[in-house]
Amino acid sequence: MKRNLAPMYLLVSLAFGAILPVFYKQPYFYFASYIVLQYVALSVAWNLLGGYGGYLNFGTSAFFGVGAYVSAYLFNSLGIPEVIAILAAGAVSALFGVLIGYSSLRLRGVYFAIATLAATTLVQSIVLNTPALGSAVGLYIRFPAAPAIYGNLIELLFVAMFGISVVSIGLSYWIENSWIGRGLMALRDDEQAAETLGVPTFRLKLYANVLSGFLMGVVGSLYPLYIGYIEPYSIFDLGISFNVFVMTFIGGIGTWQGPIIGALVLGSIQQAASVTVTSQYNLAVVAAAMLVFGIFSPGGLKGIFSRLFGKRSTGTVN
Amino acid sequence: MFVQVSRRRAVSRTVAVVAVIVILVVAGGGYYYYTTSYVPATTTPIKIGVVIQESGFLALAGVPGLTAINIWANDTNAAGGISGHKVQIIAYDDASDTSKVPALIQKLISVDNVDYLVTLGTVDTAAAMPVASQSGKILLGLFGTNANAGINYNKFFQAAPIGPDPNYDQVRGYFELAASINPKPQTVAFVAVQNDFGQQCSIGGAKAAAVGGFRIVDNETYPPTQTDFTSLMQKVKSTNPDIAFICSYPSDSVGIVQASKGVNFTPKLMGGGMIGPQFTALEAALGKSLQGIVTFAYWVPEPTLNFPGVNSFILRYEAVANASGAAAFDPLGYLYPPYSYAAMQMLTQAIQGCNCFGNNDQLGTYIHGHTFTTIGGNMTFAASGEWSYSRVLWIQYQNIAGASVSAFSGPGHQVIVWPAAYKSGNLVYPFAGWSG
Numbered sequence: 001m002k003r004n005l006a007p008m009y010l011l012v013s014l015a016f017g018a019i020l021p022v023f024y025k026q027p028y029f030y031f032a033s034y035i036v037l038q039y040v041a042l043s044v045a046w047n048l049l050g051g052y053g054g055y056l057n058f059g060t061s062a063f064f065g066v067g068a069y070v071s072a073y074l075f076n077s078l079g080i081p082e083v084i085a086i087l088a089a090g091a092v093s094a095l096f097g098v099l100i101g102y103s104s105l106r107l108r109g110v111y112f113a114i115a116t117l118a119a120t121t122l123v124q125s126i127v128l129n130t131p132a133l134g135s136a137v138g139l140y141i142r143f144p145a146a147p148a149i150y151g152n153l154i155e156l157l158f159v160a161m162f163g164i165s166v167v168s169i170g171l172s173y174w175i176e177n178s179w180i181g182r183g184l185m186a187l188r189d190d191e192q193a194a195e196t197l198g199v200p201t202f203r204l205k206l207y208a209n210v211l212s213g214f215l216m217g218v219v220g221s222l223y224p225l226y227i228g229y230i231e232p233y234s235i236f237d238l239g240i241s242f243n244v245f246v247m248t249f250i251g252g253i254g255t256w257q258g259p260i261i262g263a264l265v266l267g268s269i270q271q272a273a274s275v276t277v278t279s280q281y282n283l284a285v286v287a288a289a290m291l292v293f294g295i296f297s298p299g300g301l302k303g304i305f306s307r308l309f310g311k312r313s314t315g316t317v318n
Numbered sequence: 319m320f321v322q323v324s325r326r327r328a329v330s331r332t333v334a335v336v337a338v339i340v341i342l343v344v345a346g347g348g349y350y351y352y353t354t355s356y357v358p359a360t361t362t363p364i365k366i367g368v369v370i371q372e373s374g375f376l377a378l379a380g381v382p383g384l385t386a387i388n389i390w391a392n393d394t395n396a397a398g399g400i401s402g403h404k405v406q407i408i409a410y411d412d413a414s415d416t417s418k419v420p421a422l423i424q425k426l427i428s429v430d431n432v433d434y435l436v437t438l439g440t441v442d443t444a445a446a447m448p449v450a451s452q453s454g455k456i457l458l459g460l461f462g463t464n465a466n467a468g469i470n471y472n473k474f475f476q477a478a479p480i481g482p483d484p485n486y487d488q489v490r491g492y493f494e495l496a497a498s499i500n501p502k503p504q505t506v507a508f509v510a511v512q513n514d515f516g517q518q519c520s521i522g523g524a525k526a527a528a529v530g531g532f533r534i535v536d537n538e539t540y541p542p543t544q545t546d547f548t549s550l551m552q553k554v555k556s557t558n559p560d561i562a563f564i565c566s567y568p569s570d571s572v573g574i575v576q577a578s579k580g581v582n583f584t585p586k587l588m589g590g591g592m593i594g595p596q597f598t599a600l601e602a603a604l605g606k607s608l609q610g611i612v613t614f615a616y617w618v619p620e621p622t623l624n625f626p627g628v629n630s631f632i633l634r635y636e637a638v639a640n641a642s643g644a645a646a647f648d649p650l651g652y653l654y655p656p657y658s659y660a661a662m663q664m665l666t667q668a669i670q671g672c673n674c675f676g677n678n679d680q681l682g683t684y685i686h687g688h689t690f691t692t693i694g695g696n697m698t699f700a701a702s703g704e705w706s707y708s709r710v711l712w713i714q715y716q717n718i719a720g721a722s723v724s725a726f727s728g729p730g731h732q733v734i735v736w737p738a739a740y741k742s743g744n745l746v747y748p749f750a751g752w753s754g
Contacts, residue, residue: 027428031421031449128512128541136517138441140468143448152452154424227420228448229468231441231514233542234416274418275410275425 017162021155030158036267043259044168045215049208051254054188059116060241067220086221093217101209124236138231252302363404367426374414382648386658419445473682474703477661481708482700485522493526495736503560507536510565519565519591547577561587568594579752586748605721618732620742628693660694712736
């Protein structure tokens, strides 16, 4: 009987992330790694609908921003404990996913992508005109104390983001191998045929959008504690959405490993470039990488590994 | 049983494995270098860590600011350093992307082991504040409005002469100038960009308008991405205000000036908290269209602002900028460079006067308790780290010959009309209409 080792890998990974800061003390490592892990979690979350379902969502920064603002407001202005604020941020982002899903998941292709872009602008405008959320001036964040086991807040944030990334990966793995994943892949390949065969396409897309939104919201909820100050233009920056899309694309869209590989490789290159060469060409490098992979290896890095080592990549997006 | 593997496939596998090993070794080596190669110096040099916008939309500010810091470092080292310590600048480009700031600041602190930190602009400074405050290091903010509002870090010092009540002090001069006109104008129309600067400018403007007894007849806002202002300025014109108060960013300032000219919007006093006209590149582009506009400045080459050393600094800045390429961002250097240099002068004097290099608590207390003589005049700081008094200048563009850098070079083009202590000419009132 074949044993499923995934839960054990999950627990070992979580334990590793939790104890690493106890033994290794280099704050810069945690600051840089936090951003890389943030992109791992966002890319994995994006892949649920964009990769398995083939619906390209360019509204990542909207979900991320909703999570950031909800947690900042609850934690900062109302004094609600961080853990509750984080979960509430995920819940509100999931609700946002329901609203966006109901209104736009009947659209296909470029029309859905445009709708998600519009959603980002809509949320940004709401924040800009809401004084309780700091409007254009933004919100300054009051910092909680780090638990004694960790030396400072960034170590705690690293552990939290590590945990969110691992849980996101676990969920993605489970979905890929469950009826939900198979249904999403079926509708990605031919939505009408899948519908005809009884796949509840709209329901599955909505599930994926809500779960994706929840994870993105939870990721965003930690960002105010990392940055210390949030304002609508950097939080709802389309560069976040673009980065996530390209990382997933380069890693290998539609596979659970692809977003992890893409975010780790591209995120690390971006972090290294900003302290060695320059940040100036960050997005240019990302765009160039996307062009190269788009032309020579649409399956991404995962596709290259699979070709070299004999396994076929499962995901493609038309 | 043997599995047959094609020769081509075997080669590909080998190449892939070697490539992965090389990447891992290079990455590991690089990381090892960054985390272990630096040995903290206890005697020399003094390391200044700078996170600044060398690229992206704020490079217009960041590049001239960093150029001034580098000139200061060269001057200081040529003079033997600070108390025998040479100074070293370690600068990272955040590409005008705030999310990069915390990690870069942390790298400066924990890997590069810098002694002091420098940032530029409100948003970047606010993003640097949490990490900087946890480290206890002195943080110098070059420009920005109210960046310390959230944390109240007692070792933060802001270089621009805005004043202890930043929102109000930044703009009150415009309304005090208008209130001094006889007969006094009565109504004002606000136009503000929906970003951090625009909103703080509006808040301060509303307070100053109330203090001055002006009636606000229109209050317009627009997103920073807006490029066409014709309809907006037509609407503002229809309210027929006596004075216009505009809080805009560089590209919108250009659009608003062009649109106002297009719809022939001619209030009696035109201008406000406009960022943009002060940038030499935009001055040269707008040329005579700026004639008569009133906006703020921190330093201009007028005879009333001839602080010791500032004119020779400007000459050196222009030479260095031309040689280094910074001239593409700001060839004249009137806006950001003088106070970027002055902030570093302040730090030099503080370290020397306190004789406490290495003790940031003592140095912070010393800075709060003393006055520093710089090329930007005398600097003293309030508890918030802002200047303890305001010296925002209101200038009017006069005698503009055309659209070129030389048309704005030297005295007589940006005439100081407020405050009285630094006044270098009279306000031309009412606004004579658009030229150029």
